[in-house]
Amino acid sequence: MEKPPTSFHQIGNKSLRERILTTLREAILNGELRPGHTLVETELASQLGVSRAPLREAIQILNTEGLLDTVPYHGTTVKALTKRDIEELYSLRIVLETFAIRRIIAQLPEVDTAPLRTLFEQMLIAADQDDITRVNVLDREFHDTLIAMSGHKLLVSTWSSVAMRVRQVMSLRNLRNSDIKQIAHNHIPLIEAIERGDEPTATMLIAQHVASAGDLLAEDWQDDPSTATEEDQP
Template sequence: MQNSANQADLSAATPALPKVTRLRLHDTVVEHLRNFIVEGVLKPGTKLNERELCDTLGISRTPLREALKVLAAEGLIDISPNRGATVSRMTEAEIRETFEVMSGLEAFSGELACERITPAELAEIKALHYTMLACRAQNDLPGYYSRNREIHDRINEAARNSALRQIYISVNRRLQSLRFRSNFQTAKWDRAVQEHDEMIQALEARDGKRLAAILRQHLLEKRDAVLQLAAEAAEAGAQDD
């Protein structure tokens, strides 16, 4: 029953998605599937239907299976010889621990970025910030989250530390869908916007310690929001039973 509902969600999302072109096919398929997972079109625990995904994306099974291998390496899906591919589901402990690690990575990125960011990079981040605010005003969560994610990514890039960059990308991929869901409640979404205002101010002032503290708290609040949503979902499921 759950798989049917998820398939219906996927079908509802397809009109807004262009068919995948042959240009950079592999990267495009990975990006589409990653977005499906991040935005909850494909929910944790969902068994992936290869035929349906091929029809949705307008591709054959070969590039799809190549993309699934990439997502499995990123920890976004699990592939079993007997069960096929399913969207990964993180345990409560994994969520808690991974967000804690991410909070440290974000804080360190912010501290280094304040030392190394260029005026041009800062201007680009501020432009993304203003576009993100416009998306919030329009209640456009996917648009908002896309800019939000890029802001955090640009801060990490501005840190200019390749080892930190590699670890950041690896850990962050597992949390993208959860970071997206952390804004489902209006109050928490507005709080995140306020914190982003504070991030920009600290970055402009090149105040590394302040930016590090803001980013650390920002990620820990996301952790708490995600755990609260998980607890509420579990409670609702228990009541249904």
């Protein structure tokens, strides 16, 4: 329980709040902390070996990010994820990614599409090796890169909050290997359309690509009834 005054083995030596934040966020995004799970501050604080002050600050941030849901004097829970949430998530994803692609194409000879190709190639290799985890990581990087290439900082930050929840959904769902490989292969026509500056095709492909992934994830999703986001008032 006592921590050495200078423990040298922690590399990213940021503030406690930041480390708590990263820890909790990662746990939520990994599905380790499932939607509906209740967090008790006292418990969690002693569990993490910190006081409640920085923990609470981290919780406020996660509330704002939409990952936690605190009701005053009652408790904090991991935010529920309904089927509707997933549908909204993926429909907004399409909008944001389409925007990114339009911007990339608009500044085309300037931006370098090589990173996309590299990621795609690695993705194929991982798919061949049935390394599903790695495919998912690379897919995330692919879409993150796409957004970043737009050169639109506000879009990047908006994306990151959407992408977080996408990641959370994916952690709670196990797609079939065949589906994931299929999705992986879908990337190449998209890359080519972007490189050739073919906006109609590129935007059509991204919409199709994202929507089909979203349908796969939303399919058969059952909202946890005990953690519904809305209640009818009588």
